[in-house]
Amino acid sequence: MAAPGDNPFLPPAANGPTANGEEDKPWQENLNQILTCPDCNEFPPNLVEEFSSGDMVCASCGLVLGARIIDTRSEWRTFANDDQNNDDPSRVGDGPNTLLNGDQLETTIAFGEGSRSRELHRAQNRSTQDKATKALLNAYRDIGNLCDAINIPKATQDSAKHMYKMTDDAKILKGKSTEAIIAGCIFIACRQSKIGRTFREIHALTKVSKKEIGRTFKVLEKFLQEHRDKNTAGSFMQPLDPVQNTNSTNAAELCARYCSQLRFNNPHLIEKLSVELCDKCSSLPMLAGRSPLSIAASCIYMISHLMGDPRSYKAIARVAGVSDGTIKTAYRFIWTEREKVTDKAWLDKGGRLDLLPPN
Template sequence: MASVAFRPDVDIPGQARPAGGFGIDQNGEYRENLNQRLICPDCNEDPPNLVEEFSSGDMVCASCGMVLGDRIIDTRSEWRTFANDDQGNDDPSRVGDSINPLLNGSQLETNIAFGEGMRSRELHRAQNRSQNDKATKGLLSAYREISNLCEAIGIPKAVQDSAKHIFKLTEDNKLFKGKPQEAVIAGCIFVACRQAKVPRTFREVYALTKVSKKEIGRTFKQLEKFLQSNREANTTGSFLMVENYESTGTTSATELCARYCNNLSFKNPHLMEKISKVLAEKSSSVKDLAGRSPLSVAAACIYMASHLMGDPRTSRDIAGVAGVSDGTIKTAYRFLYQARENLVEKDWLTSKGAGRMDRLPVN
């Protein structure tokens, strides 16, 4: 960067003097010094004691009251209240609300508040009848149902918004006309979970919504086909990115291990999660486990890892978390036990790993 030699400041009578000025670079040209501060020419205080009066739009010296600038832009949030203006109450309500992309219409209409007088209540009810159409009421009802179901099983807020966004796309395109709303909601939640890498099984969604697994599967296939053929349908860009929608496969046992380990209260859940995931990945090489449910494989891997590392859990405890019978877990575990030499890594059996092969039960 070229060096700049600054000229001394020149006072102009009756005007504010900026601290800094102009400089001359190596080519002999004048360059403005952007590192400037406004100083009152009467007080000459450094640092200056200036106040921005946003109500009048002036920059004023707080020491002597001299106006040093006008038309100051107010960058603060705009607050205004129309409630009880005549009574002088301080109720800073935000001017206008942000547009909700999950609802139809501009949403910039005026709303009549529910007041105390009979006349105000009648106006409020009349406006609700005229503005809240059946489509908006149906969307709001579906959104409430999606939020309640997702919160019941701990699904994050971002996934809830994705499920609502998918539901609105299906409503706008009349994709499931005549199909029960419960089945559509279940399919939207399932697809949103898959895309957000927060997997939930058909069995979990069935237990949540009471919609049959067969119906959830049909709705899921239709939704995947619709979202893949309408990648440009997403115009909000804030929820599920439909233009980047990718088809997902079956939920693997590796994805289920983390959630199951967190619910089993291990002494070291991170270590148990890591070992059970490795076992689940290696279990694909066990031919006898081919075709078995990912739930039973994940549960068997956790059962094996817990005994291997000296923090055992019974098959019944794991079955209560995974939603499978303890007999199914033990059947899958027998195949893992037969291939234990290939599945268990040597690092787990060292003094640092603290794992021992003789802890593994035969059944």
């Protein structure tokens, strides 16, 4: 039982001496406002906040003690992966897309009766539904669809979209068709990412002539070089920009795709040896100036016969997109230097020089 003068709402140690005989803090009145149930009169009160209904309810008897209570919890919402039912709490929406113009606010302003609301509604429509934004979205969708058709990774797709945005802002290709600009951006993005794609493949993909792709490529390459020089002028640090040097496609980058389509018994081994042979053939003067397609096709032809899993000229020509006569001519030069370009490790893996067909 509490002693006279003690506050029942404070712990016993706060009202008198402690067990060690030392005086604690002097008594002070408890000014806290405590909501209790008048029917149950329990202390501490057993109250529950029902945020769904906005009520404060006594859990013992069910008496509603307060209405319209404020939910002070964090307003976590899920903006991503709604259809997968994943737990991805977030208090904000997605970040702004740097490939689009404007601030890209996600708040929708309704068309009300007041003049201010109408002005805000028109301003939002101008920023989100203008012709420039629609044209960019259509171009990005076409780039994504075309890149997905030939298995180009998403990083390369984003690089192509970034180049398109840069050219659209600078207006350097004003008057050219959108298809030609898209073809040029995809071609340069593939070269920068070291994903071998030839003019012939981009032509078959976009239906844009090889001559037009070449013209667009030259203009884009010059523009990107100027942009890169402008960013690096007077700075010793590398610019934080995805624009890189555009290197030509070499034969070794094409071997992987060609070998996967030819369905070898051991495609990884054939691909590895073909890449090594392409690197060795780069020093042969007879093959200087020849197309990387013909060099890659002839190297695959030689390695396939060397390892006992041969493929014909026509089969390789169908995959590489060159004539079988071109492959025969390039193979003739390699066959004359077969002793020089053949590695001894290839023979240890089962290769035999006597299996190579004569030139």
